[in-house]
Amino acid sequence: MGLSIHSLRKLKERAQPIVALTATEYAIAHILDQAGVDLLLVGDSLSMVALGYTSTLPVTVDELLHHCRAVRRGVERALLVADLPFGSYEQSPQQAFSTAARFLKETGVQAVKLEGGYPRMVETVAFLTESGIPVLGHLGLTPQAVHQLGGYRVQGKTAQAAERLIDQALALAGAGAFAVVLEHIPHDLAGEMSAKLLIPTIGIGAGPHCDGQILVTHDLLGLTEKPPPFVKPYADLRALIAEAVGRYGADVRAHRSFEE
Numbered sequence: 001m002g003l004s005i006h007s008l009r010k011l012k013e014r015a016q017p018i019v020a021l022t023a024t025e026y027a028i029a030h031i032l033d034q035a036g037v038d039l040l041l042v043g044d045s046l047s048m049v050a051l052g053y054t055s056t057l058p059v060t061v062d063e064l065l066h067h068c069r070a071v072r073r074g075v076e077r078a079l080l081v082a083d084l085p086f087g088s089y090e091q092s093p094q095q096a097f098s099t100a101a102r103f104l105k106e107t108g109v110q111a112v113k114l115e116g117g118y119p120r121m122v123e124t125v126a127f128l129t130e131s132g133i134p135v136l137g138h139l140g141l142t143p144q145a146v147h148q149l150g151g152y153r154v155q156g157k158t159a160q161a162a163e164r165l166i167d168q169a170l171a172l173a174g175a176g177a178f179a180v181v182l183e184h185i186p187h188d189l190a191g192e193m194s195a196k197l198l199i200p201t202i203g204i205g206a207g208p209h210c211d212g213q214i215l216v217t218h219d220l221l222g223l224t225e226k227p228p229p230f231v232k233p234y235a236d237l238r239a240l241i242a243e244a245v246g247r248y249g250a251d252v253r254a255h256r257s258f259e260e
């Protein structure tokens with residue numbers, strides 16, 4: 001049996017950090033799952049890293065469903081979560097339910113993530129969880145609101161904004177969210193929120209005091225041309241791929257055998 005939302009809660013209770021990453025397709029997802037990642041998110045960031053758009057806004061429900069089906073075939077152990085894309089859930093709890101139900105029915109993901117909090121998304125999270133759909137919250141830098149926020153800046157810097165984030169996180173937990181992503185907020189604030197909440201926090205650019213961490217896999221592996229400033233690169237696959245392809249090209253052009 002793979003991990004469930006309850007396994008994540010137990011990890012928090014035992015003070016064991018949750019390891020999370022994004023997944024976009026079958027082959028890499030299989031490697032990440034076998035490597036022991038606890039949670040895999042088919043994030044709408046694939047709009048940028050896999051589809052080449054300049055924001056997360058253009059990716060459609062049908063495109064994300066396609067990626068979720070591919071990832072699902074590669075994942076046995078990790079809890080599999082799908083981002084609900086911009087425009088597919090904000091109108092009403094009913095719209096969110098219809099979209100989320102498609103993800104669960106058509107792809108086999110176990111939960112959905114949506115961005116935002118007070119007051120509308122709290123109501124939506126309650127509606128989904130009461131309908132049996134686990135929801136991962138997402139507060140702080142919510143990239144689908146990039147035009148509202150005026151860029152991908154740190155959020156929650158003033159005392160008032162910090163207070164508001166804490167209130168929203170508590171409200172999402174009260175509405176039944178099984179965990180919440182905290183993106184690009186001050187590290188001490190993320191620590192305070194992690195201590196106040198019974199549900200796990202999963203940070204990205206939010207410091208080491210969260211109950212878990214998530215990164216975009218393309219950033220971790222060094223496949224992104226200009227990754228966000230909070231990413232520590234663990235590999236340089238761009239260089240590795242360029243070098244391998246260079247050697248292959250040299251073999252081909254020299255009529256060298258490349259079969260043995």
Ligand SMILES: Nc1nc(=O)c2c([nH]1)NC[C@@H]1CN(c3ccc(C(=O)N[C@@H](CCC(=O)O)C(=O)O)cc3)CN21
Pocket residue numbers: 045048049056143150151152153154184216218219224227228229
């Ligand atoms: N590949 C990738 N990785 C991510 O982590 C990611 C995405 N894409 N797409 C959606 C959002 C966008 N993210 C980002 C992108 C840029 C910054 C960044 O450069 N921040 C600067 C200031 C930018 C500004 O003021 O406009 C900073 O110093 O905070 C932060 C988060 C995080 N998310």
Ligand SMILES: CC(C)C(=O)C(=O)O
Pocket residue numbers: 022041042043044045046083181183204214215216
């Ligand atoms: C990085 C995470 C939190 C995300 O929302 C995404 O990849 O779309």
Ligand SMILES: [Mg+2]
Pocket residue numbers: 043044045056083143
């Ligand atoms: Mg996302």
